[in-house]
Every structure is written in C-alpha cells, then in structure tokens.
Amino acid sequence: MEAPKIAVVGAGVIGLSTALCIVETCPSSSVTVLSDQFSPNTTSDVAAGMLIPHTYPGTPIHLQKQWFKETFTYLFAISNSTEASEAGIHLVSGWQVFKSTPKEELPFWSDVVLGFRPMSEAELQKFPQHRFGQAFTTLKCDCPPYLLWLEKRLKATGVQMYNRKVADLWELHREYDIVVNCTGIGAHQLVGDKKLFPVRGQVLQVHAPWVKNFIRDGDGLTYIYPGIHRVTLGGTREKESWSLSPDPGTTKDIFDRCCSLEASLQEAQDIKVKVGLRPSRQCVRLQREILSQGGVKLPVVHNYGHGAGGFSVHRGTAKEAARLVRECIGALQGSSSRAKL
C-alpha cells in the first residue's frame, strides 16, 4: 500500500510524542493529529512535567523502568542542547521528604535519575516535620513549551494538525488506515473504558523565581516544582472527581501545605489556579485492537491511561505505540498483498 494514513487522536504529551515516534519510525506514513484541545488547554498543560515516576500496579516494574529510562535519556539529551530552553526541558535538583521512613527506601527509578542518595542530617533540619528524605536531580518538562516544541517538530515533518472532536473512532475508518488513540481521560467516553477514571489534581502556578529546588512530600500530595517562569505548587489526588473548576478552599490548603515546606512561598505573587484530571488506570492501555463493522476493519493502537506518570514515561510508551503501529502497517500490507493475488 502507498503511504499508510495514520490518525493520532489527542494532542497532549502522549498524542504528540506518539505522533513524533511514528514519524521517526514509519517515515513513509502520513500522520495527522486530531484533537478537540491543543496546548495550552490539554491535561498535560496543567501538569508540572516532573520526571518522577508514578508506579502502575498493573504493569511489570522492569517495563515501567524501561519506559522511564528511555524518556529520561531522550530528554537529558535535549536539556543539554541548544534547544533546551525552547523545548522547556531543564534539570532541577531537590528533595523528596517523608514523615515516616518509607517501606521502599530505594525506588525502582533511583539509578535513572542523577545523584540519588539519602538526605543528610543537616539537610533534613530544613524539614522538621520529616524524618527521612532523598536528594536527587531530575528533569522537568515545562508545558506549554514542550508541547509547542513537539508541535513545531511535527509540522516540520509535514504532519497536519486539526482541531476536531472525534465522537467515535469508527468515524475515521474512511479517511485513515490506522488510528492511534491517545485521548487520555477522553477515552472514558470515546471507547467506553470503565477501568479508566479521573484523579483530579488542583495546582497553583505562582511567581517565586528564587525557588530553585524542588521539594516533594513522599505522600505525593504536597509538592513544589520550579519551572522556567512559574513554580507549580500542589496538589490533590481526588479519585473519581470530574470537576474542572478550581476550589478556593483547596487553593488555600495547597498554599498552606507548601508554605510549611518552604516558608518563603508566603511571598509568592500572581497565583494562578489550574485543574487537571489525571487519566488513571491500573496500567497504561498500550495495545492493538481491530475495530470492524460490516467486513471493514480499522486497526487501532491504544496509548492512554498514564495517570500521574504521563511525562515520566511518555517517550517510552510512545516508542512502544509506534512499534505497534508498525505491526499494524505490516499486517495491512500483508493482507493487501494477499488481496492482490
């Protein structure tokens, strides 16, 4: 078949990075990105983009580590290049602190990030309510810059992007040969995945340029992540909440919790409140499916359900999705050549 036509649905970090991987590994294909939201209005835009993995209960650890490592290596190279500031990728050091010593003192990703080690007594003195901590250096992907950079790279390779609400993947079967579903929380309705559920996160983005280190409570609820222009203060993890409206009580609670970790945040200015719905699942849905109606088939590759860990594994899962797309292309070419006999 001539250039297979591939539609990637979704333009958050997963959709855009998957589209880019497909372009890189299937150069003869024609890739189009379809989404009803683009940066700065995606879930990814709310995320701080810190490379600190979330653990998926349903995915083997070695695979999660592989995805994280691939993502870290990819971004590490960009952070070290002239494109770093445009792509919004930068190194940031800091501390993860625990009120009680965690069961697992060495997380699976400790040898992927840089300089991971337990905090010294002197460092812990800065956190009187916490008894244990880890210091390390990792990467941060600021959004919108990272998404805009991905969009720019895609456009440079000829990828078209359209603002379009896809109500049903099947509607794409006439225009496209393969569909890649990177719709994040949208998959709940789009493909009726009941295993996918939102975990609502509210964050504050503030002006506090003297904060240069990240601080994260090991419970994952309170964190301070310095970005290029703003510091993200978080957060919440509200399972099954679909509300995208900021809650003022939550805002105050987040601010207070973050100030207790970093007192100087009292002087933070220009507080913006954002809400995102983490597209959560026991494991990332990263698999092929064939939709068929009346003898017509539409191969689909799903790549959604990254929950709190989208940025940390995006490149790794995008590469796997691209591999699945190549398999689909191979299968289509096989069946079309059979059809010619």
Next chain:
Amino acid sequence: MRVAVIGAGVIGLSSALCIHEQFQGLVPSLELELYADHFTPHTTSDGAAGLWQPYLSDGGNLQETLWNKETFDYLLGHLHSPAAKEMGLFLLSGYNLFTEPVPDPSWKNIVLGFRNLTPKELELFPGYSYGWFNTALMLEGRNYLPWLTNRLTQRGVKFFHKKVESFQELFSQGVDVVINCTGMRSGELQPDPELQPGRGQIIKVVAPWVKHFIITHDMKSGIYQSPYVIPGSEFTVLGGIYQHGNWSEENSAQDHRTVWERCCRLLPALQTAKIVGEWTGLRPTRPQVRLERESVRQGNLQGEVIHNYGHGGFGITIHWGCAMAAARLFGSILQENRKVASSPQPRL
C-alpha cells in the same frame, strides 16, 4: 561614643549592623554613622552574583574558614524567616567542575549535601572529568544591601553620602572609632601594597531555565578564570574573568567574548538567552583579609581604626563572620575605655 563606618558595601553595612545590634543597648551614648561615596546599587557588592562559596583552598587560613562557616550558619538560620525573600536569600544547588581530581575543599561540611559527581552527571559537562555537587546559599547584593540599609535606618544610624579623604578628617570631627570597610580603595586612606584589584567582568542574561550554579575550575590559571554560570532570582550571571592588578572598570569587548563563548560552550542552551547587562568590578584582593585594630595618631588627633577589608571574591561568603570579629574588636576598645575611665587618677 561616636563611631563612623566608612564604606557601604556588604562589609560596611553588615559591620555597622552587627556593632549596633550588639552594643547600642549596652552603650546608650553610642552614635553610629556611615560614610560612603557609593551606595547600593553602585557598590562592588551589588555586581557580585551573590553565591556563598569560598575559594577552593583556604591557604591554611583557618580563621577565614571559621568566618565563612559563621556566615553560612547565620544565613541558613535566616532562611525560614519572613525576611528571607527581602534579603535576597535562598538555597541554590550546583556543580563545581574540574579536569582532574582535586582534594575536597575546606567548606565541604559547611554546605549541604556535598558529594562527588557521578559519571552520568559528568556527561553533562564534556571536557570535565571530576566534580562536586552541593547545595549552598545565594545572597543577592541588590536585595541584601537595601535590606541592611533599612535595618540600619530603622535603628537610627545616620548615612552620609561623602567621600572621606582621611581617618583624621573624621577624628577631627569628634569621631572616636572608625571602621574601615573601604574595600578596593582602602589604599587611598592608608597605602597597602598587599591590596590589589582582581578585576572581573560579568554578563547578565535572562535564562530562567537554569536552576543550578555551575563553576568550572582551571587549576593552572587560577580562581574565576574559567567559566561560571550563577542563576539569580531575576537574571543569570555569566562570568570567568579574574585579572590581577587590572584597575580598569570599563567593560572589555574581548572579555565579553571570552565569557560568552566559554559559557555557551559549557551550557549550549545559553545561546538563546537574552543579554540584559554587562558589568565590571574590582575584587579587593589581599593574601588575607585585613581585620585588625590600629591606633592612628597624627599631631594631637588620635583615634582607633578597625580595618575590615580585602575580601577578594568572597566578601558575601565571609561577611558576617568578619562583622562579628569587627564587633569583638570594637568591644575590646569599649572595654579599654571603661578601664581608663574607671581607673584611679594619680593624686598630685
């Protein structure tokens, strides 16, 4: 008791504050005045990036290491106070890079989390094979000096915008003790061949994605002659110039190129950074800090001088330890005065 501090850089202002805090309550007659021809933002301290970091080797000068430690601990204690932001005080982590293994510095246990760099971290810095990571403090002069000035003003310390030509000038006005914090131009008040300029030139850029200090070292050339990048709260300082004996305060195009090219090679992303300023300053360099008392007499004019100058490129790093030492010297002057005042007069 009239005390005049000469100099309004970090050394002068902090010495004044330290002395006033310690003795104003004990000596109700204490009148403290501060004289300077340059105030913030026009002092040498204003141009410094503000990173707390001593030189690599203290040259066996344990006293200076102790003053550095006193300063770090003092600032660390202020980190959680509401004043920290106004003071321009915040934590900053970063890298010191070398082309060969070097001994650990005297300050390794003063800073937080000091450790060697891992091989993967060194991949970030081609050409450097060894290094350190630690968390230190930033104290930005452009915030700290106004903060010190406000504290002094609140305490009733009087400021005089004037160039003092001699110690005698002040003694003749009735000043009892002079605190000489005149930095680079101390030689104009009293010749000191040991005090030499260590000329530095820096470029200020907007590069808010840089969250670490990066200081490279060329052991053959000497301190600050190798590129460094220090992110502040509003802009990032690029530097790497140290010219001993050069008194020029003009920016040099050649030095600009040296700093720019070397820093961009170190951090390629800097090529996209916007340049917003350039500055030259003279580090008041001396084999060791001059911090001592001197009785100065000319004709029938006499007074005590406490010298506190020659802090080179580590003024901010050492300032509070020196201010405390200057205050101790002042205390000893007070003590002697009390003894003289209370000792029995000879009867004729």
